[in-house]
Amino acid sequence: MSHPGRALKRLRAMRGLKQAAVAEMLGVDQTTVSRWERGIGRPEGREAAALERLLAAPAGPGADRALKRLVSQAGEPVHLICDITHRLLAASPARVAEWTSPLDIHLGERLLRYASDEIRAAEARLPDQGWYEPVAPRLVFYTGANADPDLRIRPGWMSWERLRLEDGSLARLVTTVSWGEQPPPAGPAA
Template sequence: MLYTGRALKRLRLLRGIKQSHVAELLGVTQATVSRWETGVLIPAEDQQAALEHLFAREDSTADAAIKRLVETSTARVHLICDHSHRLLAASPARRAEWRRDMLGTPMFRYASDDIQHAEATLQDLGWHEGETTSLVVETGPNGRYDVPIVAGRVLWERIPLADGAMGRLVTTLT
């Protein structure tokens, strides 16, 4: 996932990590982290991977009920971390579409162009501020065999998780 500066700052503050500590962990200067957060610089691909690993969170026991509901649903649905896009849970119908185990994997790399475009509009819609909490997204195919996405519509619903982070429930409508 390509973190926007604002998302990177939000995740860092949510985890209570100082810029200098992020810099130390990633082998960059504090000024570089500051430039990432203000959008002056974009982290390189290896730095993005390191950021994904740094901000990945473990499941909370308080979220066990929502995970169980997703994992036993008959709908084609999955739950991701709204910031890292890491897969938290998936229904059997959704898992059957994928040719590999995806739990814990950041999903954004599999997004179709339409999904990437919709993701880019979330800031303007006030998604991260809670002004918009659900959105129907038209999806085009992603052309992948391992984690295919077909043309259709999905419902994105933003839900709070027990640790203060936000989740995104993704349900296929068509």
């Protein structure tokens, strides 16, 4: 997880939580939460895992049903993941058609382990691209194939768009813009 301070502060604002309440949830003191929000220090071990659970987008069926339904019915290859944990929240039939294993096996699964080298590099550049600002840009970049036979990633242009879910957590809409080696689509590139 990149530095969680901004996400933690945003989550508190969205849910109307005080630092002391978050500190109690995480089993730390209020001063620690304050330091994290100011970018001083990072949670590690148990604290990092607890913070990730707090910030993670819910995978349950009740959270943002309409958005998940739209993604699940989209005609283009698209999927929705939690922006913090990379857990799969929904995928379109066109995306699932690229995979050799069924969707239900992967719902709630962390997908970063399937990433291509280019996707990992784009993930590492997110802070420099303004991804963690209040309004994140749409990022478009080229990815090569991955080496996994189950969740195959084909070479092509991909876009990432950050969305805020109703509970204040963040999700990422991942869309294949075009497959193959083509000139980049219009718009800012990562």
